Amino acid sequence: MSEKPNTASKVIKNDPWFGSYASRAESMRASEIRALFAVANRPEVVSLAGGMPYLERMPFGELSELIAKMMVDKGDVAWQYGSAQGDQHLREDVLQIMELENIKDVQPDDVVIVNGSQSGLDLITRIMCNPGDVVLAEAPNYVGALGVFQSFQVDVVNVLLDKDGLIPEAFEQAIIEQHKLGKQVKFLYTVPNFHNPAGATMSEERRPKILEIAQRYHVLIVEDNPYGLLSFKGKTYPALRSLDAENVVYLSSFSKIIAPGMRVAWMVAPPGIRHKLVLANESAILCPSNMSQMTVTTYLDNFDWKSQINDYRGMYKERCDTMDAALREYLPYCSWHKPEGGFYIWLQIPDGLDSRAMLPRAITAKVAYVAGTAFYNNGQGTDHMRLSFCYPTPERIHEGIRRLSTVIDAERETAELFGTTGRPDPDPTDVEYPDPSAN
Numbered sequence: 395m396s397e398k399p400n401t402a403s404k405v406i407k408n409d410p411w412f413g414s415y416a417s418r419a420e421s422m423r424a425s426e427i428r429a430l431f432a433v434a435n436r437p438e439v440v441s442l443a444g445g446m447p448y449l450e451r452m453p454f455g456e457l458s459e460l461i462a463k464m465m466v467d468k469g470d471v472a473w474q475y476g477s478a479q480g481d482q483h484l485r486e487d488v489l490q491i492m493e494l495e496n497i498k499d500v501q502p503d504d505v506v507i508v509n510g511s512q513s514g515l516d517l518i519t520r521i522m523c524n525p526g527d528v529v530l531a532e533a534p535n536y537v538g539a540l541g542v543f544q545s546f547q548v549d550v551v552n553v554l555l556d557k558d559g560l561i562p563e564a565f566e567q568a569i570i571e572q573h574k575l576g577k578q579v580k581f582l583y584t585v586p587n588f589h590n591p592a593g594a595t596m597s598e599e600r601r602p603k604i605l606e607i608a609q610r611y612h613v614l615i616v617e618d619n620p621y622g623l624l625s626f627k628g629k630t631y632p633a634l635r636s637l638d639a640e641n642v643v644y645l646s647s648f649s650k651i652i653a654p655g656m657r658v659a660w661m662v663a664p665p666g667i668r669h670k671l672v673l674a675n676e677s678a679i680l681c682p683s684n685m686s687q688m689t690v691t692t693y694l695d696n697f698d699w700k701s702q703i704n705d706y707r708g709m710y711k712e713r714c715d716t717m718d719a720a721l722r723e724y725l726p727y728c729s730w731h732k733p734e735g736g737f738y739i740w741l742q743i744p745d746g747l748d749s750r751a752m753l754p755r756a757i758t759a760k761v762a763y764v765a766g767t768a769f770y771n772n773g774q775g776t777d778h779m780r781l782s783f784c785y786p787t788p789e790r791i792h793e794g795i796r797r798l799s800t801v802i803d804a805e806r807e808t809a810e811l812f813g814t815t816g817r818p819d820p821d822p823t824d825v826e827y828p829d830p831s832a833n
Contacts, residue, residue, distance in 0.1 A: 440794030478676035480507020534769035559596025581614035588736025591780035625735035626711035720795035
């Protein structure tokens with residue numbers, strides 16, 4: 395079982411409401427990634443931190459004209475309240491997207507539109523989990539999911555994964571151990587395709603094994619799949635939902651294949667769960683934005699979105715290849731698995747180094763990454779960092795890895811000279827990162 399994280403909140407001086415907050419508010423913590431943005435987004439810094447899609451290839455000129463026409467024709471609908479389940483037209487459109495991953499038994503009424511995947515994770519945790527319940531999750535884990543689970547006071551128990559994704563034996567053993575402790579395992583949270591941050595993909599051989607274990611122990615599976623269409627070779631894997639309609643909640647998003655600014659995602663769930671999701675969606679936000687949904691349908695109905703996704707695949711493959719080659723050139727003593735799609739490389743640094751402790755020095759060297767500790771709830775991950783290749787150009791990626799190598803080389807020399815393991819810094823949300831422009 396994972397250790398309890400240190401959830402002590404940062405206290406704002408002279409806060410007149412200190413002591414009045416709900417216990418769930420006291421356990422909230424800022425994202426280490428968001429804490430980096432202020433400095434990582436400066437032009438002089440090569441940011442290998444954020445998982446932002448590269449949007450300059452989107453047909454914004456033509457799309458803006460079509461959106462303007464949509465507003466003239468249907469502005470009174472776009473700017474009005476809508477359904478808590480989401481726009482019917484969009485729910486029909488997502489069916490053809492899910493078909494690419496072999497989900498073919500779904501009707502529009504089976505779909506719930508949500509305000510981005512983060513909202514979807516919030517809703518499913520809200521309706522399924524009480525404080526102290528257990529969620530099993532791959533280790534490392536998506537940082538946004540950890541934030542949601544922590545806000546609902548859920549115990550996150552890590553399950554090992556390797557280059558072929560979640561290990562079935564580790565999954566079953568985690569269930570057994572939690573049952574022995576008298577804990578209730580509410581669901582498994584998994585990112586099966588091009589995992590964030592590990593880059594791993596669950597093999598086709600493991601998928602039915604994972605499903606069989608979940609069925610046997612009556613554990614729901616929450617399948618989070620924002621990257622499934624971004625395979626560099628164009629291969630799509632059968633979604634877990636395509637193999638089991640009764641025990642899987644499927645979650646996907648337009649954030650990576652179109653644009654994150656729309657904040658539009660969707661869920662497919664068994665009938666009872668879907669009904670609760672609609673009620674929770676209505677309670678939380680009343681209804682998803684009609685404007686955002688109709689903007690997405692305008693794009694899907696008027697552009698060759700499949701060709702656009704194929705273009706993204708080639709672009710991200712080039713950037714991944716560039717990062718892999720640069721790592722081989724500058725950091726051959728590190729370890730990593732080259733992903734087959736998605737946005738990330740999960741880099742293991744040499745023993746004795748601390749990715750979190752060296753981050754301010756990396757910012758000084760004008761390169762940013764995300765320390766591995768962001769992807770665990772118990773302080774693990776100091777020996778890893780997540781490198782994103784999705785947004786920078788290949789030239790910037792190469793330069794970023796070169797800069798990063800100078801930082802890691804210096805850390806290695808210091809560790810070898812003094813026999814130290816690196817100086818731990820304060821919580822990254824409290825760190826005042828150096829101004830890289832001052833050097």
